[in-house]
Amino acid sequence: xxxxxxxxxxxxxxxxxxxxxxxxxxxxxxxxxxxxxxxxxxxxxxxxxxxxxxxxxxxxxxxxxxxxxxxxxxxxxxxxxxxxxxxxxxxxxxxxxxxxxxxxxxxxxxxxxxxxxxxxxxxxxxxxxxxxxxxxxxxxxxxxxxxxxxxxxxxxxxxxxxxxxxxxxxxxxxxxxxxxxxxxxxxxxxxxxxxxxxxxxxxxxxxxxxxxxxxxxxxxxxxxxxxxxxx
Numbered sequence: 001x002x003x004x005x006x007x008x009x010x011x012x013x014x015x016x017x018x019x020x021x022x023x024x025x026x027x028x029x030x031x032x033x034x035x036x037x038x039x040x041x042x043x044x045x046x047x048x049x050x051x052x053x054x055x056x057x058x059x060x061x062x063x064x065x066x067x068x069x070x071x072x073x074x075x076x077x078x079x080x081x082x083x084x085x086x087x088x089x090x091x092x093x094x095x096x097x098x099x100x101x102x103x104x105x106x107x108x109x110x111x112x113x114x115x116x117x118x119x120x121x122x123x124x125x126x127x128x129x130x131x132x133x134x135x136x137x138x139x140x141x142x143x144x145x146x147x148x149x150x151x152x153x154x155x156x157x158x159x160x161x162x163x164x165x166x167x168x169x170x171x172x173x174x175x176x177x178x179x180x181x182x183x184x185x186x187x188x189x190x191x192x193x194x195x196x197x198x199x200x201x202x203x204x205x206x207x208x209x210x211x212x213x214x215x216x217x218x219x220x221x222x223x224x225x226x227x228x229x230x231x
């Protein structure tokens with residue numbers, strides 16, 4: 001594998017740090033520039049934009065590949081949900097699939113939320129992770145219509161408050177969306193949402209469920225693994 005940083009004067013450590021700060025935290029391009037300048041790193045905000053567009057998909061793909069290979073997800077119960085996203089005054093939809101532990105499995109941006117969009121979303125998720133035993137959704141009829149075509153309508157489960165896991169998983173993306181001042185097109189939405197989901201999974205350590213010592217150890221391990229991405 002060729003070195004992806006070979007045409008850049010900055011070190012890979014600075015590029016990884018910049019991409020992580022912009023994707024993981026609700027910061028604008030100029031805010032990342034200012035924070036890095038306080039650390040003695042002088043780059044332009046357009047450089048931040050270039051780096052996350054070029055290296056973000058690469059980092060996210062490697063993280064996703066490792067988590068799939070290590071089976072860091074569950075097929076016991078999936079939670080599916082969709083959220084509205086405004087792009088140039090038009091309503092689009094971002095579909096999201098998470099497992100029962102909050103691992104974001106798949107995100108998919110579409111212009112409609114009909115049966116065809118739901119079918120594409122389900123096929124895309126199950127192609128990568130396999131079929132789940134239970135699929136929890138809201139009462140959107142598109143899910144039932146798509147699952148009838150697939151043949152797994154019997155595993156669907158709907159009910160009040162059952163899908164809070166998927167609805168809560170939208171919150172980190174919503175906070176990040178506000179800092180970006182919306183998206184310009186569907187391709188940018190799909191690209192950023194996929195990168196954000198992978199990096200969020202990598203650093204989502206459920207600190208409220210662990211002791212402080214265990215959390216610090218897991219955080220150090222996650223950072224060490226991040227520094228080895230695309231090394």
